Amino acid sequence: MKTDSIFYRLFQSFPSIFFELIQQPPQLANVYQFSSVEVKQLSFRIDGVFLPNSTELPIYFSEVQFQPDKKFYSRFFTEVLNYLDKTELT
Structure with a gap:
């Protein structure tokens, strides 16, 4: 696992240093x-990604739902943000 070893x-x-940094009582540690x-x-x-040929145009993401999903938005935004994080957009 890669961590910031100094911190x-x-x-x-x-551990009390963390709580001091976030302006909480150090005893919380x-x-x-x-x-x-x-x-x-x-x-x-992702069900569909529409990538434009021009960088001036937006990217469109499509997701089709045929049943209720209470976690739809959190899952969909997670998918989109992961895509944007892992994809080289030019």
């Missing part, structure tokens, strides 16, 4: 456990 070591050794966590990325599939 990891600081927060591991002196006593009720928290600090760790570095890896979040594995799920596979996402």
